[in-house]
Amino acid sequence: MFKAGTIHGVIVKKLTKFTDERGWLAELFRKDELEGEYMPAMSYISMTQPGVARGPHEHADQADLFAFIGPSNFKVYLWDTRKDSPTRNVKQVFVAGEDSPRSVVIPKGVVHAYKNVGGTLGMVLNFPNRLFAGEGKKFPVDETRHEQDPKTMYQLD
Numbered sequence: 001m002f003k004a005g006t007i008h009g010v011i012v013k014k015l016t017k018f019t020d021e022r023g024w025l026a027e028l029f030r031k032d033e034l035e036g037e038y039m040p041a042m043s044y045i046s047m048t049q050p051g052v053a054r055g056p057h058e059h060a061d062q063a064d065l066f067a068f069i070g071p072s073n074f075k076v077y078l079w080d081t082r083k084d085s086p087t088r089n090v091k092q093v094f095v096a097g098e099d100s101p102r103s104v105v106i107p108k109g110v111v112h113a114y115k116n117v118g119g120t121l122g123m124v125l126n127f128p129n130r131l132f133a134g135e136g137k138k139f140p141v142d143e144t145r146h147e148q149d150p151k152t153m154y155q156l157d
Helices: none
Strands: 010-014 018-020 023-025 044-048 053-058 062-069 073-080 091-095 101-105 109-118 120-128
Touching: 044 053, 053 073, 062 073, 062 109, 073 120, 091 101
Parallel strands: none
Antiparallel strands: 010 101, 018 023, 044 120, 053 109, 062 101, 062 120, 073 091, 073 109
16 A cells, blocks of 8 residues: 655754764754744653564644654654645655664654664654643643554554
């Protein structure tokens, strides 16, 4: 059903680590380089065990801005099912993290997942453009979780 390709509206940006004797520093996003609709409303950090995946899931109104910078590497999976997208039915897969630091903007409606394919506990940062469960955490969570369906068409390899 899905063909391999690049999904319209997804922004994958190489992150540069500036290294010196103290360690390293990397800019994850800048408001002068990010479209207003993707401006973060909050942030969170997650740690994922080797071999473990998060997703696939999608958001009706939320865009995610992930930063994969290490430690570990992640295989990122994206599926475009948006009815109005020129890349509808395209699947995009790439590796990001320690060996290939990247930020990834995932527009609303794009199904996404990532799996830790490295040999160590891996860190991912997210800067979504909507608050989790809305203001004061009083609203339904904007998430359709496909990983709970054993027959889902969104398969990770």
